Amino acid sequence: xxxxxxxxxxRVLVTGASGFVGRHTLAPLAAAGVEVxxxxxxxxxxxxxxxxxxxxxxxxxTTSLVRDVRxxxxxxxxxxxxxxxxxxxxxxxxWTAATLHLARACADAGVRRIVGVGTCVExxxxxxxxxxxxxxxxLRPGTLYGTAKASTFALLTAFCRQAGLxxxxxxxxxxxxxxxxxxxxIASLLAAxxxxxxAELASxxxxxxxxxxxxxxxxxxxxTLSGVDxxxxxxxxxxxxxADLAGEIAAIAGRPDLLRLGARPDPAGEAPRMVADASRLRxxxxxxxxxxxxxxxxxxxxxxxxxx
Numbered sequence: 389x390x391x392x393x394x395x396x397x398x399r400v401l402v403t404g405a406s407g408f409v410g411r412h413t414l415a416p417l418a419a420a421g422v423e424v425x426x427x428x429x430x431x432x433x434x435x436x437x438x439x440x441x442x443x444x445x446x447x448x449x450t451t452s453l454v455r456d457v458r459x460x461x462x463x464x465x466x467x468x469x470x471x472x473x474x475x476x477x478x479x480x481x482x483w484t485a486a487t488l489h490l491a492r493a494c495a496d497a498g499v500r501r502i503v504g505v506g507t508c509v510e511x512x513x514x515x516x517x518x519x520x521x522x523x524x525x526x527l528r529p530g531t532l533y534g535t536a537k538a539s540t541f542a543l544l545t546a547f548c549r550q551a552g553l554x555x556x557x558x559x560x561x562x563x564x565x566x567x568x569x570x571x572x573x574i575a576s577l578l579a580a581x582x583x584x585x586x587a588e589l590a591s592x593x594x595x596x597x598x599x600x601x602x603x604x605x606x607x608x609x610x611x612t613l614s615g616v617d618x619x620x621x622x623x624x625x626x627x628x629x630x631a632d633l634a635g636e637i638a639a640i641a642g643r644p645d646l647l648r649l650g651a652r653p654d655p656a657g658e659a660p661r662m663v664a665d666a667s668r669l670r671x672x673x674x675x676x677x678x679x680x681x682x683x684x685x686x687x688x689x690x691x692x693x694x695x696x
Contacts, residue, residue: 398422400612401457403444403490404465405437406430408567409505409560412605413463413612420613425457428466445486454493462494462502463612467537471569480536487540491547501554503612506541506619508561508597508662509534517595517661520627523559523619523668541619556616558608561623561664565601565684566691574598574685577634578692581641588651592631595661597623600684603677610675620673624681625666636682640689 400417404410405426414436417424424437431439440457442449444466464487468479491502511521512528529535541557548555568575580587599607599622607622628636631649638644669675679687 398461398613399425399457399459400461400463401425401427401454401459401494402437402463402465403427404467404505405432405439407465407469408565409563409601409604409608410465411567412565412602413465413609414605416606416609417463417612420609422461422613425459427453427457444490445482447486447489450486450490451493454490454497454499458497459494460498460500461612462490462499463608464490464502464504465608467505471571475531475533477532480532484536484540488543488547491544495547495551495553499553501556501612502544502548503556503558503608504540504544505608506537506557506559507534508559508621508623508664510538510541510559513659513662517659517663520625520663520665521621522665523621545618554615554617556611556614557619558611558622559619559664560604561597561599561621561662563601563604564598564688565604566688568601573630574633574637574688577637578641578688581638581643581646581689582692584643584646586646586648586651587634587638588648589630589634590650590652590654592629592634592649593654593660594658595627595629595663596633597626597663598628598633598681599624599677600679600681602684603679606678607669607673607675610673611669614673616668616672620668621664621666622669623664623666624677625664625670626681627661627663628681637685637689640682640686 426437427440510527512526527538564574577587638647
């Protein structure tokens, strides 16, 4: 592709850079002094990288993209993400195939390191999650989405080892952040409180591990530029019940009177506790969030209060 510098550089190709998490990887990568390119159907919201419009489910277009960009690193965030539907969508099969093709094209083009994005639902939560999940804990996903991710992880691990490539897999836990779909937990609470409506929840007993997408994106950027291989939990490592989290949000908003715990039934089959051991991210990658959960929630509340 004309215009690309032929000198040795660290050139990172980011897929899914318009997404909920992917968009937050770009600024940290650029701040590290690397050359950043993005690829996908939609450009990222901020013009902080050179974007290549391509359908990653198109094999020929993907191969041409990689040959033209000649990345040294791939950070692959793209996947099917339609709210609610992604758990069971057959599109998960297409994205598994597309990811494997992309990895092969990258290997053929001389990429040195591949980083993929996984999920905490790859783990076996049948025991209810009494202990924080470590990266070498058993995997037993219960959905098509989780199975597709776990299968992709296994295949990429074997392929990259055989091809002599660095490979890491960032397993995301529970996220919140700017631009979140209002059908999701935290965004729905913020929207209700900002409108002065009752914020209705189930019991709030389940315990989860929440991290802002701003920090998750920075963590994935750090993982990409590190030499750490294998699965790495991308999480806070902090346990908080949904009830306590909702209470934090209501307190920040100054409207605890609008919180309605128990107004909805608890979803069937939820694991009581899903928390990460984040020591690999902290100690090996060397990443710590720039702000804590309450500060990030306060930032979102400030945004939610602004007139549209």
